[in-house]
Amino acid sequence: MIEKDLDKYSKLFSLYTELRFQENKNTRIVFLNGNLIANEKNTAGGVSARVCKNDAWGFASNPQRSEEAVKSVIKTATENSTFLNLRLKRPKTALPCVSFSSENSHATTKSRKSQKEYVDFVKEIDSHIAGKYKDLKSRTVIMSTLDMEKSLITADGSRSYSMIPRTILVIVLSSEKDSKPVELYEVYGGPGQFEDVFDGNPQSHIFSEIEKLHGHLMKKSEGVFPDAGNRECILDADLAGILAHEAIGHTTEADLVRGGSVATNFMNKEAASPLITLIDFANSSFGKPCPVPIYIDDEGTRSQDTVIIEKGVLKSYLHNKETARHFKTAPTGNARAYQFSDEPIIRMRNTAILPGTSKLDDMIASIKDGYYLMKTGNGQADSTSEFMFGITLGYEIKDGKLGRAIKDTTISGIAFEVLKTVSMVSNEMKWSCGGMCGKKQLIPVGMGGPAIKCRVNIGGK
Amino acid sequence: MRETAEFCLDSLARAGAEKSQAVYVKSRKHELNVETGKISLLRTSFSTNIRLTAIKDSRRGTVNLNLTDKTSIEEASKNALEITRASAQDSAYDISQKQPQAEFDNNIEKPALDTMYEKLDSFLSEAKRLYPYIMFENLIVDFSRRTEYLLNSNGVDFKSSGGIYNFVALFTAKDGKKTSSFNYSGVSLKNLDGKFLSRGSINTLLQQSSGQLDPKGINGKFTGDIIVTPDCLNDFLSFITDQSIGDGAIIAGTSVYKDKIDKKIASSKFTLHSKPVSDEIADGYHVTPDGFKAENQTIVDKGVLKTFLLGLYGSRKTGLKRAPNSGGCYIVDPGDTAFDDMVKSVKKGILLARVSGGEPNNNGDFSAVAKNSYYIENGEIKYPISETMISGNIQKMFMDIKDISKERVDFGNVIFPWILFPGLTVSGK
Numbered sequence: 029m030i031e032k033d034l035d036k037y038s039k040l041f042s043l044y045t046e047l048r049f050q051e052n053k054n055t056r057i058v059f060l061n062g063n064l065i066a067n068e069k070n071t072a073g074g075v076s077a078r079v080c081k082n083d084a085w086g087f088a089s090n091p092q093r094s095e096e097a098v099k100s101v102i103k104t105a106t107e108n109s110t111f112l113n114l115r116l117k118r119p120k121t122a123l124p125c126v127s128f129s130s131e132n133s134h135a136t137t138k139s140r141k142s143q144k145e146y147v148d149f150v151k152e153i154d155s156h157i158a159g160k161y162k163d164l165k166s167r168t169v170i171m172s173t174l175d176m177e178k179s180l181i182t183a184d185g186s187r188s189y190s191m192i193p194r195t196i197l198v199i200v201l202s203s204e205k206d207s208k209p210v211e212l213y214e215v216y217g218g219p220g221q222f223e224d225v226f227d228g229n230p231q232s233h234i235f236s237e238i239e240k241l242h243g244h245l246m247k248k249s250e251g252v253f254p255d256a257g258n259r260e261c262i263l264d265a266d267l268a269g270i271l272a273h274e275a276i277g278h279t280t281e282a283d284l285v286r287g288g289s290v291a292t293n294f295m296n297k298e299a300a301s302p303l304i305t306l307i308d309f310a311n312s313s314f315g316k317p318c319p320v321p322i323y324i325d326d327e328g329t330r331s332q333d334t335v336i337i338e339k340g341v342l343k344s345y346l347h348n349k350e351t352a353r354h355f356k357t358a359p360t361g362n363a364r365a366y367q368f369s370d371e372p373i374i375r376m377r378n379t380a381i382l383p384g385t386s387k388l389d390d391m392i393a394s395i396k397d398g399y400y401l402m403k404t405g406n407g408q409a410d411s412t413s414e415f416m417f418g419i420t421l422g423y424e425i426k427d428g429k430l431g432r433a434i435k436d437t438t439i440s441g442i443a444f445e446v447l448k449t450v451s452m453v454s455n456e457m458k459w460s461c462g463g464m465c466g467k468k469q470l471i472p473v474g475m476g477g478p479a480i481k482c483r484v485n486i487g488g489k
Numbered sequence: 490m491r492e493t494a495e496f497c498l499d500s501l502a503r504a505g506a507e508k509s510q511a512v513y514v515k516s517r518k519h520e521l522n523v524e525t526g527k528i529s530l531l532r533t534s535f536s537t538n539i540r541l542t543a544i545k546d547s548r549r550g551t552v553n554l555n556l557t558d559k560t561s562i563e564e565a566s567k568n569a570l571e572i573t574r575a576s577a578q579d580s581a582y583d584i585s586q587k588q589p590q591a592e593f594d595n596n597i598e599k600p601a602l603d604t605m606y607e608k609l610d611s612f613l614s615e616a617k618r619l620y621p622y623i624m625f626e627n628l629i630v631d632f633s634r635r636t637e638y639l640l641n642s643n644g645v646d647f648k649s650s651g652g653i654y655n656f657v658a659l660f661t662a663k664d665g666k667k668t669s670s671f672n673y674s675g676v677s678l679k680n681l682d683g684k685f686l687s688r689g690s691i692n693t694l695l696q697q698s699s700g701q702l703d704p705k706g707i708n709g710k711f712t713g714d715i716i717v718t719p720d721c722l723n724d725f726l727s728f729i730t731d732q733s734i735g736d737g738a739i740i741a742g743t744s745v746y747k748d749k750i751d752k753k754i755a756s757s758k759f760t761l762h763s764k765p766v767s768d769e770i771a772d773g774y775h776v777t778p779d780g781f782k783a784e785n786q787t788i789v790d791k792g793v794l795k796t797f798l799l800g801l802y803g804s805r806k807t808g809l810k811r812a813p814n815s816g817g818c819y820i821v822d823p824g825d826t827a828f829d830d831m832v833k834s835v836k837k838g839i840l841l842a843r844v845s846g847g848e849p850n851n852n853g854d855f856s857a858v859a860k861n862s863y864y865i866e867n868g869e870i871k872y873p874i875s876e877t878m879i880s881g882n883i884q885k886m887f888m889d890i891k892d893i894s895k896e897r898v899d900f901g902n903v904i905f906p907w908i909l910f911p912g913l914t915v916s917g918k
Contacts, residue, residue, distance in 0.1 A: 061741055063806065064577040069568060070553035072538070085522075085530040091537050091555040108531035115606060116528060143550075144575030151577065166741040202743055202851070209743045209851035256710070256878075256916050286525040287626030288663035288671075369534045408845040411626070411661045411671045414876065416845040416858040438846060438856040440878060468627065485918065487856035487878050 032189045034181035040102045044080045045183045050368035053175040059154040060168050074368040077105040082121050084112035089369035123349040127185035130324040135191045138223040161242050166202040186328025195225040196462045205249040212245040218461030219319050244421055247433035254434045254486050260398035261484050262391050265458035268381050268477030270407040272306050275415035275443030277379045280336050282351030289411045299342040300447035306337040309378040318378035319461040319474030326372035331361030348374050366469040378474035384453025391452045391481050393428040400425050413443040438487040452481040494638035500566040506543035509642045510584045514538045516635040519600045523628035543569040548576035581805035585780030587644040593775040597652030600632030604681050612685040620699045622662040629657045639776050649775045654678040656685050662698045669701040670860045677772035677901030690720055690898050704875035707917030714838035715913045719898035719905035724844050728883040736803030743851050754794045756890035760822040761789040770818045771901040777815040784813040820904045824893025831892050831909050833868035849883050856880035881913040
């Protein structure tokens with residue numbers, strides 16, 4: 029466990045300073061066609077300090093966690109800030125002062141399993157797939173865990189300790205059609221350590237999910253190219269979640285707003301259909317913990333839910349202390365760092381569209397000729413909110429009924445325009461728990477939503 | 490550092506390893522950051538990492554730690570053996586055989602921090618003067634010095650050290666309510682000679698983004714020629730190098746190139762090298778992660794696939810030849826057509842400068858949105874485009890290459906030309 033009480037170090041602060049201890053522990057086990065190709069345990073931790081004078085920031089990190097290392101990082105970060113301050117010659121400024129204390133651990137209270145038990149668990153799933161699904165060309169089963177433990181003290185009086193774990197299982201199935209590979213994958217698991225995520229979920233539950241995945245793969249191997257063009261589609265929860273995160277969420281990160289993002293044109297204006305409310309949840313939603321619960325950010329600001337779009341109107345950006353001061357508002361607790369050696373930057377936490385009132389069956393029934401798009405392989409978006417998501421699983425909708433599966437394709441559009449075309453929102457909400465967002469640093473994020481009916485460009489023939 | 494690396498091997502042996510490998514890396518990075526157009530942060534990070542691999546009874550386990558004291562190493566060694574015992578048996582697990590001891594160093598020791606600051610400050614001033622609509626969302630100049638010891642129980646003993654500067658910029662053009670797509674580029678450098686603006690493709694892309702505030706959509710669909718720029722080429726090349734000829738795809742048998750050694754997989758105009766130990770590459774490497782001295786290699790020679798990128802495990806698993814390096818540091822040979830003549834030869838097509846798209850499927854089928862790109866008609870670049878999708882098959886693209894440019898861009902870690910691929914589907918709204 030990392031050092032929790034950092035009070036004794038505050039006397040070393042001479043300027044605005046954040047001091048953080050952090051350790052990330054992860055495990056990675058990979059079976060490829062029954063071969064164990066990765067069996068790893070990794071630990072990376074250390075101490076870092078960030079110092080600011082007149083918006084000249086200095087940062088330093090060290091993997092050692094001794095008192096000497098703490099003194100060294102505070103000294104180097106202070107020197108770095110001074111180096112810039114002397115050259116930049118900016119007027120005197122101060123950051124908003126926040127003070128909050130928080131201690132939250134999501135570590136399991138059950139006895140921990142051994143690496144062998146983890147490997148056996150993954151191997152049993154692999155063997156089950158090999159034994160039952162003889163029509164597969166290839167299979168990959170990956171289990172990865174991440175325990176992120178942090179303690180923080182800031183010059184303005186915030187103190188925190190957190191241990192936020194996540195356990196993910198990824199299953200990739202591949203078949204062959206006309207000598208060409210057809211692939212599909214799914215992510216299972218979520219917040220918590222292995223013992224809490226999978227102990228209560230017997231493998232029979234995972235096996236039933238694999239059965240569904242295999243069924244989709246077989247249909248996909250007979251899949252057809254979509255008819256390319258601007259089409260009426262239902263984006264299932266995975267797609268709605270990634271749309272919320274990639275195409276809207278990023279454009280409202282205040283550092284990207286200052287960097288020219290298109291969201292600046294929509295503040296307090298219509299940005300989506302009135303059916304759309306989009307929130308970046310801090311730590312819980314609908315009475316349950318979110319996939320990545322954040323109680324306090326790495327600048328010491330209390331993390332609070334941020335309503336980005338309310339009934340179609342853009343209401344807020346996501347802030348750290350510096351952008352909050354620039355936009356004359358309060359920081360929202362979105363400054364997060366991935367490794368001990370990373371400085372906090374503005375990141376989303378758990379971004380989701382809120383559920384509506386429609387039933388999925390009625391939404392499908394309402395479409396004469398379109399697509400039901402279920403799974404995405406990845407997604408990217410632009411400062412203009414133009415987005416592209418790979419579609420790995422989807423079905424035709426013909427006369428209100430699901431038809432043939434479609435081959436891998438891509439959807440694209442301008443998110444602020446696509447969201448204006450939303451005409452139905454389902455009443456069921458699902459979280460996707462395996463998200464890893466990249467923006468200078470990686471960071472775990474949650475994405476979620478209901479199914480939404482909208483018009484979007486789909487690739488194909 | 491050597492004593493620590495040797496202690497790692499001893500510790501693994503005492504814990505019961507039959508074969509072992511220890512990689513100990515120490516690095517220091519100095520990084521200047523620009524946010525929203527202003528220099529904002531100076532970051533110094535000191536890092537250490539030890540990677541311990543143990544093999545016993547044909548079982549293998551790996552532990553990474555970033556503490557370097559003896560107690561932590563001994564504990565991690567025991568942990569590595571516990572993981573090893575949990576592993577499945579596989580006779581393909583092994584470590585590299587003994588090779589002559591060697592040390593490598595590019596002798597770039599320390600950052601010129603004041604020069605880094607001054608060059609960055611000058612770059613920002615010049616970019617603001619030349620390209621007033623450009624906004625830098627993020628811009629980083631860093632210097633890293635890294636030393637690595639790789640030792641194994643067969644007597645392998647390599648030390649490699651090196652320093653490198655990196656420049657990476659992410660930017661958008663904005664004028665009032667008009668916003669361009671973001672674009673980015675970067676370059677690795679052995680020194681800070683010259684201007685950042687003139688390195689890699691930075692100046693070209695800033696100029697292009699400034700003119701991309703009013704992109705137009707394309708109506709309908711056509712089949713045309715695509716000129717892929719050096720910045721964009723790796724999005725297509727990685728289908729071959731990363732997705733199809735490495736350990737994963739060859740072991741799984743899912744690669745479309747699995748039976749293509751010494752067979753044609755591209756036009757005879759196309760030659761691809763991987764040169765990690767060449768003077769042409771600023772940011773190369775000397776030792777592979779599995780403990781071999783790296784050598785340069787030609788992967789595709791005049792269209793013919795000469796090697797897979799198999800590591801030691803992949804090679805032993807498949808019975809195929811191990812590659813002499815672990816990929817990267819790619820150099821594509823230039824062609825004999827000037828870029829301007831290449832554009833003149835296009836009747837209808839796209840100059841593709843960036844794509845936003847998912848990984849192609851294992852067969853090479855892809856569709857992606859063209860970003861920061863241009864419509865070409867009758868041999869002229871007409872206008873920047875938006876909401877335009879490109880689709881095709883990457884296997885076929887490389888077989889059908891029509892032209893490769895004389896000019897190339899040196900990014901420091903790869904050197905790429907412009908390539909003209911015919912017959913791709915372009916669809917607008």
